[in-house]
Amino acid sequence: MPSMIGKGVPRVDAVAKVTGTAQYVYDMQFPGMLWARVLRSTIAFGEIVSIDASEALAMPGVRAFLTGKEIGDDLHGTSLCDEPILARDIVRFYGEGIGVIAADTEEIANEALKKVKVVYREMKPVFDVEEAFSENPPAILHPDLRTYKTSRPPKFIENRPNVYHSHRIQSGDLEQGYTDSDVIVEHEWRTAKIQHVQMEPHCAIAEVEANGDVTVHASINTLYACKNIFCRAFNLPKSKVRVRTYAVGGGFGGKQNITTMGVTYALAKATGRPVKYNLTREEVFIGACTRHPTVIRVKDGVKKNGTLMARDIEVLLDGGGYSEFGFLVVMNCCYAAIGTYKIPNFRIRSYGIYTNAPICGAYRGFGNVQVQWATECQNDLCAEAIHMDPMEFRLKNVLIDGDRNPGREIVFNNEAKQCMEWVEKGMETLKEKLERKPLPPNKVRGYGVSGGNKYSMAPTSSMAYVKMYEDGVVEGRIGGDEPGQGLFTVCAQMLAEIFELPMSEVRIIGGDTQICPYDEGSISSRATYNNGNAIRLAAEDCIRQIREKAAIKMNVPAEKLKVANKRVYNTDNVLESIDVRDLYDLNIMATGLYVKEGGEFCGKATWFQGTCKPNENYNSDRLCSFYTQGAQGIAVLIDKETGKVDIEGIVSSYDTGNPINPPLVEVQIEGGAMMAIGSALMEAMIMDEKGQTINANLTNYIIPTFKDMPLESHHMTNIAKSYHPNGPFGAKGLGEGTMSCTAPAIANAIYDAIGVRFYDLPITAEQIMAELNKKAAEGDPAKAKETVEVREPATIGV
Amino acid sequence: MVGLSIVKPTCLEEALALLNDDTFVIAGGTDVAIQVHTKPNVTKLVDVNGILKKGIEETKDSVIIYALTTHTDVMESPIIAKWAPALKQACSQVAATQIRNMGTIGGNVSNASPAGDSIPALLVVDTKVTYVDAQGEKTIALKDFFTGPGKTVMNKRGLVTKFEFAKADNLKTAFTKVGKRNAMAISVVNCAVGLYLDGDKIEKANIVLGSIAPTTLHIKKAEEYLFGRKFAEVDLNAFWSLVFNSINPIDDIRSTAAYRKQVAANVARSTLITAYEGGK
Structure with missing residues (x-):
């Protein structure tokens, strides 16, 4: 029989998905089922003084109303138990669930919600992550933080009451590294709050049998993690709880919390009927989870010959109101900085910080994409400072098998160099294709590259x-x-x-x-x-x-x-x-x-x-299962009259071990790039001064469509030759790494096109126009010929 | 949304009698389906499919577009391609295929969004709009139809039935859209230009910008500046400044006032050039 490995067989669920017969929880209904709707807070921070649902409960068709206190759960979390299913005494972000209603129809439940009266005692919130991080923050979100139950001890910071966890990986001698360097490159980088926008919103249906057995049907991307956290929150024996998933319309890390499971279970228990809760698209933005906005400071030391001597990174992760999977992001985002480059003197410190914002948790890349936004832009700045080609700089410092990385792991099955070399060649081909035609007027083109990696967890x-x-x-x-x-x-x-x-x-x-x-x-x-x-x-x-x-x-x-x-x-x-x-x-x-x-x-x-036990600097022979490696080159075309950035071409090469199904690998790479284009150029959740997210909808929260992708002929994707010795048939993983290179490659390409370096994501047309105007005012005609001149005309007709 | 009902009247009179502040007219439904979520007072949808007409007709001197004509119909019409290419371009950049298949021109205009894409393109060919209300049928210049964002002279009590514009051999048009992405984007700025030419002399110019004011706007000073001028004698920087100084857009969730003002002037200039050099 010909081998099935490395073959592009059709997906096993292809027919069901294409014909619309695949079953999604969002569409499922059971006989006698009730519909839940969650009452959400209209303040960002404060005490719930009273909730009066009597008028709502009097409505025909309304079957139950439960407050956060009446849900009956223990605080839960992935390691640090800080989160209730619904807020009890304190509300910690605008839109946090504070009560839940069950009614015969979703419409009745919505109407009933409007009749619930809530009285709050407002407190001064903190939205800015640096203020929240300070020793004297304007608000302390969890005064009882140090008394919460934990399953893995958090590393708190003395005198910084909003830090729920911190982490550090360190090796070598930073000061010596800077002393030995010829150039120091130091900058601060930021990323916005973004959301996964899974095609199927979060949802669950819970059923409770007469004997107490519980079945929850849910759209989640961690079957057992959700079950285990759910059981712990409600003190339910594992044997009494069955969790089921069906076709799941997208996860990207964002379907790991148990809110929908928790409210439907509590209502099913209270009413004796199956209860369903579908999040609306608007609720997905505030009631599910988001990607951590970050402030990242990087200080690099490089030698004139291109050797990266030292890198020190500080990462502030804006975690929102509760730690959730963000607890683990704090630790695991650090691997981003050790995965690809040899850095003899190294430190990364990360901090998870509470703010009065919707919860931040797992999002494709688990913090690593944000860290590499900073480090991969820094790599270009280092290269520029010593007049070296950006890819040559990366290749000079890239890890190869047998090296020890900055976490002192022994490097193996690392094909980053192969990926970078493929991209370098691929970019030549892309340039040749693009430059056959003259540039349209008012347009300017630029090329940028990036490396990137994503560890995979262990043990x-x-x-x-x-x-x-x-x-x-x-x-x-x-x-x-x-x-x-x-x-x-x-x-x-x-x-x-x-x-x-x-x-x-x-x-x-x-x-x-x-x-x-x-x-x-x-x-x-x-x-x-x-x-x-x-x-x-x-x-x-x-x-x-x-x-x-x-x-x-x-x-x-x-x-x-x-x-x-x-x-x-x-x-x-x-x-x-x-x-x-x-x-x-x-x-x-x-x-x-x-x-x-x-x-x-x-x-x-x-x-x-397994792994090898790390020492006090978190150094170890092996910290992870594997690293996905990759490199990407991007061509941008910028319209100087509108500031609009078009992605003209993408050249990608990723090392995912031996690919089991190469076409699935290719579309995963292309999908990751597309998601990252959104994070680089479009996506940001916007909060007003009261902490309300004002663009929690798909009209004003913009994500890319296929029309924002390059032409197929300008989109080249390569799977590196690779074989992981511990992987099944040599395979490793891929999903998250595919987002790691794109945003920095775009920013590096924009810099190449117009000579403007952007430090914050997303990079919008408005910002590009503003920077072009600044350049024009500074009189740099070479870089910004076509910007504006504001003057009254000499003669006006009529 | 509780108790939202859809009524399907059988004649114009019946439909008109149903219209009030708490009703929406629904044709393709692509705007209405979103608005029913944000306007809780609306309890009734009045379905005008079957009452109003659909299609594009050419008479000896004019082109008629009936209200229920979809954006796709407009995009694919050789009559529109010949007599109003800017309208073809505008309709082809509305949202995405599915929405263009459902959404109607009558709906796009009646919705009166300052960002509506078909509106500037209809304005630069000097379109007249015909609507009916309790007082009967009226035909007015489309530029006099809009009174504010989402507001028209019909005041929620009328129905647009058709659009008509004169066929002009000497008219060249072009359209530009600036959005936040390449499909499914509400215009941050849009612009249409129409030039009636006598050789290289501009007999009359229509310069229309969208999304920069409460309604789609003719830039009168810029139009006056071009009036009677040979294109070769147009000072494009002067034109740019006239546009720039004529508009006063605002900050909103989609963009900033400063960006809109500058980009509106930029695209007005580039669309003017396109209309003259590349337009038809």
């Missing part, structure tokens, strides 16, 4: 079951999530490869904690690597059982047997084989087959990826 584990049916079809069960990235397809390919079956004879079952084993979720770009390994090991266990049974039947030693295409072969004599059906016995009714001894052919396995 971590996944489990799998693999079962063969009596007709020879093989089924794998995993706890990993399929929010659209293609996990089930690549796992099915691995089963097809191992059992030598066509794709039609294998399938993957997931999304149900009652029948699928534990996994840590489709997060950290970990799904293919970890679920794939679990599937591989469970498949081997299943095959072992089949061979042992066949050995008896065929009287051939098990180690000489091979399972392929629904048969068992003697490898010494391939003409000697039996059908897998022959391993079963016919039942007495002659209606079915069973395995007489030892039960079904069902393999199970745990894949565990």
Whole structure:
């Protein structure tokens, strides 16, 4: 059989998705189901004095109203338990849920919400992350922070009461590094608050049986993490709770909190009926989670020969009202700075800081994209300071296998250099294509490059079951999530490869904690690597059982047997084989087959990826499962009359190990670039002075469409040759890394085009016009010929 | 939105009788579907499909566009391509295919958004609009139709039935849109230019900008400056300054006043050049 690995087979869910039969929780309804709507705060910070829902409860069709206190949950979090399902006494951001209503229809629930009267005692909020970080902040969001329960001890900072966690990785001697450098490059960088804008908004339906068993159907991207946090919040035994997912319309890290599960469960318990809660698009912006806005300060020291001698980074992460997955972002964003370059003297410090804003949590890249926005722009500035080509500077400092990175990890399976060299060549091709035609008037072109990486978390584990049916079809069960990235397809390919079956004879079952084993979720770009390994090991266990049974039947030693295409072969004599059906016995009714001894052919396995224990500077031989590496070059075309930036061309190369399904890898790379174009040029949640998000809708929060992507002929994507020694069939992961290069490459290209360096994201047309005007005023005609001259004309007709 | 009902009247009189402050007229529904969420007072939608006409007609001297004609219909019409290419360009840059297939010209104009894309393009060909209300049928210049953002002389009590403009062999037009992305974008600034030419002499100019004032605006001083002038004698910087000094846009969620003012003047100048050199 031809190998199934490295083959662009169609997605296993392609037909269902294309024909519209794929099932999404957002569309599901159950008999007798009630609809929930959440009452949201109209202040950013303050005490809830009273909530009066009597008028709402008197409305026909209204079945229940619960306040935050009545939900009955313990504070929850990923490590630090600081978050209630709904606010109880204190509201910490504008739009925070403070009560929830259940009614016969969504419309009645909406009407009833308007009748609830809330009295607040307002307090002075803090929105600015640097003010919140200070030793004397205008507001302290969680005065009881140091008494909260934790499952991993937070590193608080004395005298900085809004810091919920901090982290540091350090190696070498920074001062010596700067002393040994010829040039110091030091800047401050910022990123905006952005949201994932998953196509399917967050939603859940909860059912509570008479015996107390709970089933929650939810649109989430971490099946077991959500279940575990949910169980802990409500003190529910794990065996009593079943969480199910179906087709999930996008995750990108943003579907990991349990708010929808929590409110629907509390209402289902109170009413005895299934309860559904669908977030509106507007609510997704404030009631789900967002990406951390950041302030990042970087100080680099470089030698004239291009050696990066020292890098010191400070990252302030604006976490919003609660830590959520942001607790882990604080620690894990630091890997961004150690993954790609050799830096002998190094430090990164990061701080998670509460502000009175919607919660920040996991967002494709987990903080690493923000850090690399700063460092990859810095790399260009360092190169410029010593008059070196930006890619040459990167190649001079890039890590190769056998090096130790700034976290003192031993580098292996790192193809960053290969990616950069491919992009360097690809950019030559792109330039040649673009420059065939003369530039349109008023337009100016620029080219920029960037490197980028994304670690994948460890220690971590996944489990799998693999079962063969009596007709020879093989089924794998995993706890990993399929929010659209293609996990089930690549796992099915691995089963097809191992059992030598066509794709039609294998399938993957997931999304149900009652029948699928534990996994840590489709997060950290970990799904293919970890679920794939679990599937591989469970498949081997299943095959072992089949061979042992066949050995008896065929009287051939098990180690000489091979399972392929629904048969068992003697490898010494391939003409000697039996059908897998022959391993079963016919039942007495002659209606079915069973395995007489030892039960079904069902393999199970745990894949565990360990690390080496870090020292006090967080140095270790191995901190992560793997690093996805990549490089990207971008061509921009800027209209000097409107400031508009068009992405004319993208050249990408990513190292994802051995790709199981190359077309899925390519579209993931292109999708990541597209999402990053939004973060670079368009997206920012805007809050007014009261803390209300004023563009929480898709009319005024702008994300890119396909029309903002370059022509296909100007979009070149390469998958680096790579093989991870621990990965399933050499594969590693990809999803998040694909966002790491794009924003800095765009900013570097804009600089190349108009000579203006931008430090904050997003870079808007308004800012570009303002900077062009400044340049014109400074009299730099070479860079800004076409800017304005404001004067009255000498003669006016009529 | 509770209790929102859709009424489908069978004749114009019945439809007109239903109109009041708490009703929306719905044709393609592409604006209305969003507005029902933000305007809770609206309880009734009056569906005018089946009452009003759809299609583009050419008479000896004029072109008629009926209210229910979609943006796609306009985009694909050879009559429009010949007599009002700026309108073709404008309609082809509205939102995206699905919305252009549903949204109507009558709706785009009646919605009276200062950012509406078809409006400047209709204005530069000196379009007349015909509408009916309780007093009967009226035909007025489209430039006199708008009274404010979302407001028209119909005052929510009338229905636009058609648009008509004269076929002019000597008219050249062009349209430019500045949005925050390349599709599904509300214009930050839009601009249409129409030039009636006698050889290289400008007999009459229409310079119209959108999204820079409460209604789409003719830039009168710029039009007057061009009047009777040979194109070669137009001082483009002077033209630019006239536009720049004629407008006073505001900051809003989509952009800033300073940006709009400068970019409006820039695109007015570039659209003027395009209309003269490349327009038809």
